[in-house]
Amino acid sequence: MSIRCDLRFTFTAGAGADAFEVVEFHLVESLSETFHLDVQLSCANPAVDFGQILNRPALLTIWQGGQPVRYVHGSVTSFQQGNTGFRRTRYRAIVEPRLARLQLASDWRIFQALSVPDIATAVLKKHAITLDYEQKVTNPHAPREYCVQAGGTDYHFVERIMREEGFFYGFLHNAEGHRLIHCDRLWIFGKQPGLPVEYNPQAGGDRPGPALRSFTYGENVRTARQTQRDYNFKNPLxxxxxxxxxxxxxxxxxxxxxxxxxxxxxxxxxxxxxxxxxxxxxxxxxxxxxxxxxxxxxxxxxxxxxxxxxxxxxxxxxxxxxxxxxxRPPYELPRHKTRMPLKSQTHKGEGFNELRFEDEAGQEEILIHAQEDQNNIVNHDETTFVGHDRKEQVEHDEIIDIGHDRTETVGNDEQVTIGQDRRHDIDRNDYLTIERNHTITTGKTAPNRWATTAATRPPPTNGWRLAGTWSNGWRAMRCWKRASQLSSARALSSYRLVKSSACTAPAEPSRCTTEASHWRGSPSP
The missing domain is CATH 2.40.50.230 (Gp5 N-terminal domain)
Incomplete structure (x- = not known):
């Protein structure tokens, strides 16, 4: 003779306007997984408004002896209508926790300087779950410098990072709702209330209370040790x-x-x-x-x-x-954050080659450093423009080979300092034009060296012109002989003169050898 069971079940969903009777239900729940309640219902209303049921709170209550002994609270994620009989219509509802809705949302975002519990709280807050959410943390969890949700669902992102930190979760139910709890220690849930559950392996029959009909015990091989070799660029090997x-x-x-x-x-x-x-x-x-x-x-x-x-x-x-x-970088950062270098290092040495750009406002610069040689090859034209000063320093020799002409223009003064000798070899003519004075100073006296300027040129004497002075007091005769006559006594005119290159004494002009020369200036009276 079977024993009559005093268990009964009620189900409410939405506003509760429609009364449902529980025909059958199947509940699957475990740690660190969302529960799944599949309940078969019947209702006298053949046209239940789905909008009042779907995505609304639902509650399955298990009664025993007139007292509620268990609640299963969640949200209706699926609702179906079945056949309609003589008086009632069949319905089917799927109830899951609000956490399951996170599987419908995905995102790309970055979390910086936050711990995993803080990241989980931020994601759940986005879905308004924080009021029924609790974290029971017993160990410190270091902030993550950089954590990215790369397009995954919010549910799988939170689950992944929480499992990486050793968290698990479960749900606590009551008549008003359900609460999500994340823990990093199993004992936090503690011993569940209620008497031991009877194990009844015999098929069929009724029991006066809850009973287990099937129980399986098993053991598995699992990982006993792990080696972590996470890489940190701040502390490399x-x-x-x-x-x-x-x-x-x-x-x-x-x-x-x-x-x-x-x-x-x-x-x-x-x-x-x-x-x-x-x-x-x-x-x-x-x-x-x-x-x-x-x-x-x-x-x-x-x-x-x-x-x-x-x-x-x-x-x-x-x-x-x-x-x-x-x-390390070539230059200290962020002190030199405006520098963009291309810097190498000498193979098995301490030197370097470098091409560096400085982009600091007012200090823009391009630097080229060659540890040894630098070779520039230009197959055609090269143009260089310097808006201000230019300085070039050669510690040793400089050789310039120009295959054709060379033109050099100096807009103002030019100064050349030569530490030792200077030599010019000219295969043909040499032309020097001086608008004003020309001074040559030598460190030693040279009897055969003479100079004359426009300001000190003496007047002609009987067709000859005296110029220069011997260092020993002799007057050197610079023999100039007129080749043409003045057209006007005081007008500017050209003279073609014959000059002597070897005047030995003032009294011996006849011994002067002559060669052609030109002079332009004011004629003597």
Missing amino acids: YNQQTKRAGEGEGEEIYCDEFGRVKVQFPWDREGRHDEHSSCWIRVSQKIAGALWGHMAIPRIGQEVIISNFDGDPDQPVITGRSFNANQ
Whole structure:
């Protein structure tokens, strides 16, 4: 004889205008998962308003002995109408927690300097769940410097980061609602109230109280230990280098004929930091053409960024490089944040080559530094414009070879200082035009050196002109002989003169050898 059960079930949804009777229900719930209540209903109203039921609060109450012993509260996420009989119509409702609605929302956003519990609170606040939400935290959780929700649903994002920090969640139900609780310790929920549940493996029959009809016990193999090798660029492995087999110590560039290199991945626990740590990996360059382009081979110890073709880890490629605590930027930052350098380092040395741009307002500059030689090749024209001063310093020799003409124009003064000798070799003519004075000063007296200027030119004497003075007191005769007569005694005229280059004494003008010369000036009276 079966025992009569005093359990009964009620279901209310929406405003509660329609009375539903529970025909059957199936409830699935577990830790760290949203519960799922599938309830079969019947109602005398064959035209229930779905708008009053769907996405509205619903409550399933389990009664025993006239007292409620269990509540299941949630929101109706699905509602269906079935067949209509003589007096009643069948309905089906799916009830889930409000947390399940986060599966319908996705986003792209960044969280900075927030702990995981704070991030979860911010996401849940967006869905107005914070009033029925509680966190029971027993351990400190460090803020994350940078955390990204990359297009995933809000539900899976919160679940992922909370599980990474060791959180689990569950729900507490009452007649007024349900409460989401995140915990980082299992004992927080404590021992659940109620008597032990009877285990009745026999099929069929009624029991006076709740009973288990099926129970399964099992054991599984699980991970017993984990090794974390998260990489932090502020604290990289010191001197993480590889060397080529057979090479001596200190090698810093290791590549093949295609410019490929080998790397040591920080997650590779079996890598020995040698040439067998990876395959040859191609390096993305700024420009790559047939025997032309850009080439900068990563050196051992540099940090590189690796991507995979089509997500295949067997086809890695180096797509970038980055600085870290061991590989610092060329200049102190943010002090020199306006500098844009292209700076290399001498192979197995301390020197460097550099092309640097300074963009600070009022201090704009382009700097070129060559550690040894610098060669510039211009196949056609070269034009240089300097808006202000220009200074050029050569510590050793300078050689300028000009294949054709050279024109040099100085708008004001020109000063040339030569520490030792100067020599000019001219294959043909030399023309020098001086509008005013011309002074030559020598450190030693030279008897054969003489000079004359327009201001000190003496008048002609019997067709001859005296000029210059010997250092020993002799008057040197500069023999000028008129080749044409004055057309006017005081008018400017041209003279074609015959000059002597070897006047030995004033009294011996006949011994002067002559050669042609020109002079333009005022004639003597």
